[in-house]
Amino acid sequence: MTLKSASCATRGLCLRTMTELDQSCSVLREYGSEQSLLSKPDGSSTFVQGDTSILAGVYGPAEVKVSKEIYDRATVEVLIQPKMGLPGVRERTREQCVRETCKAALLLTLHPRSSVTVILQVIHDDGSLLSCCLNAACMALMDAGLPMSHLFCSVTCAISKEGQIIIDPTARQEKECRALLTFAIESVECNVLMSSTTGSFSVQELQQCIAISQKASEQIFQFYRDSVKRRYSKIK
Amino acid sequence: MAAGFKTAEPLEYHRSFLKENCRSDGRELGEFRPTTLNISSISTADGSALVKIGNTTVICGIKAELTMPPSDAPNKGYMVPNVDLPPLCSSKFRPGPPGEQAQAASQFIADVIESSDLINMEELCIEKSKLCWVLYCDIMCLDYDGNLLDACIIVLLAALKNAQLSEVTINKETDLAEVDIQKKKPLKINRLPVGSSFAVFDDSIIIVDPTAEEESLSTALLTVVTDEEDRLCAVHKPGGTSLSGEKLQHCINRAITRNKEISKLVGKVIESTKTAK
Numbered sequence: 135m136t137l138k139s140a141s142c143a144t145r146g147l148c149l150r151t152m153t154e155l156d157q158s159c160s161v162l163r164e165y166g167s168e169q170s171l172l173s174k175p176d177g178s179s180t181f182v183q184g185d186t187s188i189l190a191g192v193y194g195p196a197e198v199k200v201s202k203e204i205y206d207r208a209t210v211e212v213l214i215q216p217k218m219g220l221p222g223v224r225e226r227t228r229e230q231c232v233r234e235t236c237k238a239a240l241l242l243t244l245h246p247r248s249s250v251t252v253i254l255q256v257i258h259d260d261g262s263l264l265s266c267c268l269n270a271a272c273m274a275l276m277d278a279g280l281p282m283s284h285l286f287c288s289v290t291c292a293i294s295k296e297g298q299i300i301i302d303p304t305a306r307q308e309k310e311c312r313a314l315l316t317f318a319i320e321s322v323e324c325n326v327l328m329s330s331t332t333g334s335f336s337v338q339e340l341q342q343c344i345a346i347s348q349k350a351s352e353q354i355f356q357f358y359r360d361s362v363k364r365r366y367s368k369i370k
Numbered sequence: 371m372a373a374g375f376k377t378a379e380p381l382e383y384h385r386s387f388l389k390e391n392c393r394s395d396g397r398e399l400g401e402f403r404p405t406t407l408n409i410s411s412i413s414t415a416d417g418s419a420l421v422k423i424g425n426t427t428v429i430c431g432i433k434a435e436l437t438m439p440p441s442d443a444p445n446k447g448y449m450v451p452n453v454d455l456p457p458l459c460s461s462k463f464r465p466g467p468p469g470e471q472a473q474a475a476s477q478f479i480a481d482v483i484e485s486s487d488l489i490n491m492e493e494l495c496i497e498k499s500k501l502c503w504v505l506y507c508d509i510m511c512l513d514y515d516g517n518l519l520d521a522c523i524i525v526l527l528a529a530l531k532n533a534q535l536s537e538v539t540i541n542k543e544t545d546l547a548e549v550d551i552q553k554k555k556p557l558k559i560n561r562l563p564v565g566s567s568f569a570v571f572d573d574s575i576i577i578v579d580p581t582a583e584e585e586s587l588s589t590a591l592l593t594v595v596t597d598e599e600d601r602l603c604a605v606h607k608p609g610g611t612s613l614s615g616e617k618l619q620h621c622i623n624r625a626i627t628r629n630k631e632i633s634k635l636v637g638k639v640i641e642s643t644k645t646a647k
Contacts, residue, residue: 226473227608234609238590313485318609325612329592333485334601337622344615 162289162302162350167269167361169277175253177278181270183302185260188267190274194250202249207242209249214267217256227330228264232271235318235328239272241281250280261304262290264316264330269354276362285321287354288328289347290314293335299343301350315343319351321358381587388575395581400624402566402579403517405632407524407639409532417533417557421525423579425515427459430525431508432533436547439495439502447494447502451479453509453522460514460582471518478606479509479522482595486563486603489530493558496538501547503535516581519593519606523565524632531640533557563603564632565595566625573611578624592618594625598633 163184172178175191195208202209212233214225221229236252252274254267268288275282292303292311300307308314313333320327326344335343376383376394387394397403403424412418415431422428439446453475455463463469468476482488494503507529509522534554538547569580569588580588590610595603602622607613 223473223477226470227477230470230474231608234590236609238610238612315605320612323612323614325614326607326618327612328609329605329607331485331602331605332481334487334597334603336601337619340602340605340622341615341619344618 167273177274179270179273179277181266183262183266186266187257188270189255190270191253192274192278195245195248198249203247206246208245210237211251214254231328231330239282239286244281261308262302265290268318286318286327287351288318289350290316291343317347321355324348400578409528417529419525419528421521423517423521425513426517426521427513428511428521428525430529432529433506434503434535437504444499445495446491449505451507452476455511459511482604486561486597497540516585517567517579520565520567528636561597562633563595563597564629565593566628568592568621594621596625596629600626
């Protein structure tokens, strides 16, 4: 990217989303993002959801090790560094989810025999960690200018013991809930790209959570559009 | 000639079958490979099982050891699942520390155990804050031909049903644990979680129980774990192309039927060993 604009921050407003189901509580926490804050990575961003904060850096398209190269497309690598300690088994599953989602969104065949590396650093974890990682990754990929076929965003739903569906839960709500579902939604047709769940739930609860996540994802996509518009309107 | 086409253009080769609504090994799109189950395969383990789904062979051994309960849950025992993908099972895996697929599978099994409430962890506790059972569940793949997660869940379930724990009493005077190897008790299994894996081809065609070849050519993978009450324990779709609501519902329905088939199989095998004794 030839544009070296100053880092731009945009803050999303906390909006109440009403759905047809009156027993669910759908309020996204206040979210915000900042892009181009690091000088070395090709793209970087932070994404903040309530108190959860993730810093993402993207390097790509760059050189790839011969053992990892694929002849007709780019190789995507994702590294998630936890706040404390070394990455463990839990980080591996999250990395797999983020990597497969990025692979579906990026146009990898435009850069054969190259690598795209996404590094995510957990600054603070207060619930909805995987969602925040995916949103930060998407903002960083946009900042790096990598060609994508669609954007993606992620929403976490928690089903409390009473059956209430809470969106974008805090760490305390996650601990007390019966089930936790994370979905990644794509921007073109709002279909589910990625799904990661813990806890047990019924089929109807799954459908409700998907519907609520799709509704909430519209807000996040509008936020992506606004932040990009605001950023490029400053360029003369 | 077909073998040459398969090597040169594997995707086109599989597409030509999918166009006719069948697959290269002759199965229907919604058909699982024949599943065979064998329990008590490992005599030195407290519980063991071996499952074959087509060519995919997975074995599980359960060892129960005594330890102190964790400080944040003093009245519960715990389970430590570990999935190992040795270089034996496929040329994809190199020797050394567990790769990403093995670690992700281990985490997935740990999540399924917790989500499905498979066994009451309180039952594994012998004396609060002092002594509890820890079950080391080692799942090893001997032959990797796709659909690893389903096989791991079935083999773990069968091994747990087969496991026998010795009776432990705490001697009040010496405060030491006394293990009575002659008296053995089976574990109480609350739920029967069974997984069904699907692969998505070209964003539209969904096939059930993919082989290793079909997995590598697919655009998305999905695993749905249901229990015997038709509740979902896990909907695991690590990225890939998007899936619409009706296709997801179709997969869930197929997973529910598969649960009934596998529950019957596991029940039959456990019954047969009981009558054999």
